[in-house]
Amino acid sequence: MNLDFTQIVPYIPFMLEGIWVTLGFVSVSIIFGFILGTLIALIKISRIKFMVGLADAYTSVFRGTPLILQLMIIYFAIPQLTGYNIPPFFAAVLAFGLNSSAYISEIIRAGIQAVEKGQTEAAQALGVPYRPMMKDLILPQALKNILPALMNEFITLTKESAIVSTISYLDLMRRAQVVGSDIYRNFEPLLFVGLIYYLLVMGLTMLGKLLERRLRVSD
Amino acid sequence: MIKVEDLSKTFGKTEVLSDISTQVNSGEVVSIVGPSGSGKSTFLRCLNLLETPSNGSVWIQDYEITNPKTNILKAREHIGMVFQHFHLFPHLTVIDNITYAPKQVKGETADQAETKAKSLLEKVGLTDKANAYPNNLSGGQKQRVAIARALAMEPEIMLFDEPTSALDPEMVNEVLDVMKDLAKSGMTMAVVTHEMGFAKEVADRVFFLDHGKLVEDSPPSTFFSKPETQRAQDFLEKIL
Ligand SMILES: Nc1ncnc2c1ncn2[C@@H]1O[C@H](COP(=O)(O)OP(=O)(O)OP(=O)(O)O)[C@@H](O)[C@H]1O
Ligand SMILES: [Mg+2]
Numbered sequence: 313m314n315l316d317f318t319q320i321v322p323y324i325p326f327m328l329e330g331i332w333v334t335l336g337f338v339s340v341s342i343i344f345g346f347i348l349g350t351l352i353a354l355i356k357i358s359r360i361k362f363m364v365g366l367a368d369a370y371t372s373v374f375r376g377t378p379l380i381l382q383l384m385i386i387y388f389a390i391p392q393l394t395g396y397n398i399p400p401f402f403a404a405v406l407a408f409g410l411n412s413s414a415y416i417s418e419i420i421r422a423g424i425q426a427v428e429k430g431q432t433e434a435a436q437a438l439g440v441p442y443r444p445m446m447k448d449l450i451l452p453q454a455l456k457n458i459l460p461a462l463m464n465e466f467i468t469l470t471k472e473s474a475i476v477s478t479i480s481y482l483d484l485m486r487r488a489q490v491v492g493s494d495i496y497r498n499f500e501p502l503l504f505v506g507l508i509y510y511l512l513v514m515g516l517t518m519l520g521k522l523l524e525r526r527l528r529v530s531d
Numbered sequence: 532m533i534k535v536e537d538l539s540k541t542f543g544k545t546e547v548l549s550d551i552s553t554q555v556n557s558g559e560v561v562s563i564v565g566p567s568g569s570g571k572s573t574f575l576r577c578l579n580l581l582e583t584p585s586n587g588s589v590w591i592q593d594y595e596i597t598n599p600k601t602n603i604l605k606a607r608e609h610i611g612m613v614f615q616h617f618h619l620f621p622h623l624t625v626i627d628n629i630t631y632a633p634k635q636v637k638g639e640t641a642d643q644a645e646t647k648a649k650s651l652l653e654k655v656g657l658t659d660k661a662n663a664y665p666n667n668l669s670g671g672q673k674q675r676v677a678i679a680r681a682l683a684m685e686p687e688i689m690l691f692d693e694p695t696s697a698l699d700p701e702m703v704n705e706v707l708d709v710m711k712d713l714a715k716s717g718m719t720m721a722v723v724t725h726e727m728g729f730a731k732e733v734a735d736r737v738f739f740l741d742h743g744k745l746v747e748d749s750p751p752s753t754f755f756s757k758p759e760t761q762r763a764q765d766f767l768e769k770i771l
Contacts, residue, residue, distance in 0.1 A: 433581055434618035438632035438684060439607035448631070452622050530622050530664040 320500045323491045327505060330484035331512070337404045337483070338473050342466055344409030349416025354446070356421045367417070374414035380475045383407040387479045400481035404473075412469050419461045423454035456527045463520035467513050474509070484508060532557050533578060533688060533721065538587035540573055540743075547573050548743045551587070555736075557687070560720045562730035562751070565740035566766060571723040574740065575690050578721065579610050592687060608636060611681030615693040617673040619665040619680070625652070626661040629680045637684065644683070651679040655709050671702030675709055682713075689713065691722040727770065731755055739763045 320327075355367040374382065387403040390396065398406075427450050435445040455462075477486035488505040492498040533555040540548040548570045555561050563571050576582040578589060580596050580603050588597040594606035620628050629651060630644035639647075652658050655675035665673055674694055681689060691710065695703045707729055714720055714733045724730060730737055730751055737754040739747035741762045747754060758764050 428618070430614060430616055430618035431620065434612075434614065434620070435632075436581060437579055437607060437610075437612040438681070439604045439636045440632055441604055441636075444635050448635070449620055453620075456622065531666055 315499065316497070317500050319495050319497060320491060320504060323494070323501065324504075327484070327487045327491060327501065327508075330482065330487040330505065331508060333481075334470070334473055334483045334485075335512070337401055337476070337481075338408070338470050341405050341408035341412060341473075342469060344405060345412030345416050345469075346462075348409065348413035350420055350451075352413060352417035353420035353424060356417065357424055371414045371417060374411050375418075379407065379411050379472055380478065382411055383475060383479060400476070400479050403479060404476045404481055408469060408473065412465060415465050416462065419458050419465065420454060423458035423461075424450060426457055427453045459520065459524050459527065463516065463523075466520075467516050470512055470516060471509065532590070532592060532719070534588075534590040535578075536588045538574075538577060538589060539585050540570075540577060540582060541585045546743055548577070548584075551745045553738070553745060553748060555719060555721060557719055558717045559735045560714045560718075560733055561722065561736045561738055562734040563721060563723045563738045563740060564725070564727070564730065564766070565738075565746075569740040570743040571740050572692050573743075575612075575692050575721060575723055578690055579607055579612055581612075604636070608684055609686050610688045610690065611684055611686035612690045613674070613677050613681055613692070613694050615697050617665070617670075617677045617697075619673055619677055621665050624662050624664055625657070625668070625676050628665065628676060629683045632680070633683050648679070648683060651682055652676075654682075654712070655679050656705070669702060670698045671705045674698065674702075674706045678706075678709055678713075688719040688721070691720065691724070693723050693725065695724070695726060725770070727755070739766065741766070 352367050352370065355363045358364065383403065386407045387398060387400065390398055390403075431449060431453065432445065435449050440449070473483065474485035476483050477489060480486065482490075484505045488501040489498075491501040495501075535554070536552050538548055538551040539546065551574065563574065565571050573582055577584045578591065580589075584597055588595060590596070591606050592609050594601050594609070596603055596606045620631070623631065626645065626648050629648040630639075630641070633639040633644040633647065634641065649658070649661065652661055655678060657672060657675055657679070660668060660672060660676070665676065668676065678689075678694075694710065695706050698706065703726070707726065710720070710722070710729070711733055722729070722734070734751050736748060737751050738745055739754065739758070739760075739762075746760050747758060747763050749759070754763070755767065758767060
């Protein structure tokens, strides 16, 4: 066994900084993906056939191809087409946001459809228009039911986020690689950021449990 | 006032309501009875357009709701509905269930809506439950909240679809009492019910539906003692 953790000590602040980089673009992607996913879900339950078709095709494409491919297309292929050199942060947020919106839209669609039909009918009978009905009455109930699935998607995203290292974005993962090639040892830095990813995921899991408990006051 | 002309409803190829014409005047209480599957719920749901009639017209107060140009949301402010399974909003407290629509739809202030909600809760005997969530209430309490929620919109007409059928027997009366008070106060009501006692005591008219047809329309005294049709006689024999 040839392990020497003392060598990564000087690099620890550098690697820790990666936490904020990773959390930063992951949270922006999540918010972007959530908003877009909600809109797509609303289209999917609408009766506008053409739009429903588009939304289904969108979901199918983003779920049917590798995330790393989507990221590469956005980062490398778009500049080739448009001449605009997209900064890694935006490329990452775009790829992760679009990709997760496809998954989130399916989760939310299922969540909305699982809300009893009687809820919509009660709202309609009271004369409540569609928008406030969705926003105040149906979506809150749907979100409560799908919170575990959403949290799961967020956790997956956090772990998958490591692939942005392939576009040289200095996230947690990329920093481990940089340190590795600096000190000619890979095991120690990789193990170190591995631990950090694990703690991040555990933190998100706990946050999800907490949220669930708070939403359960009405039971 | 409710006016129905040549109302028909088909689901796919099955005709569930055929050619119903009738009128319910202001302040009248109508009980709608009939065998299971005869179209009672569908009829009631056509009156506030939860189902779209296939044919015919329905007027609610001054609104011809079957006319596509009518603002159905506006019309629905005049016609409340109470469901068999309550359909309270489970994530809102009792008071928020009641104040939501008046604030959202009628633009009442929070103060106005709450004052009214409290007096309605008093009316249905649930003052102490204002801040409870629906899941912590008994069936009878839920249904009384549902009635208060509908009344908060200050409708002229109330529809009830088997409001006591999902309740434990000991809770039926607390809900019927609220409905009786409402009838006395002059509310126009259409009530689908299996509670023949309620129909006898409170209703001005009984509608008997069978296979989607309005077969009888008579005062309860007539309907229960000497129904005109054989089908109504058979029905009454079975349930009484
Ligand atoms: N959405 C629907 N799609 C297809 N058929 C329906 C639908 N709703 C009701 N029906 C059919 O229409 C008929 C009348 O139903 P409805 O619910 O109005 O009867 P009901 O008199 O209220 O019966 P019950 O006493 O059991 O409540 C039934 O045969 C029912 O199966
Ligand atoms: Mg019914």
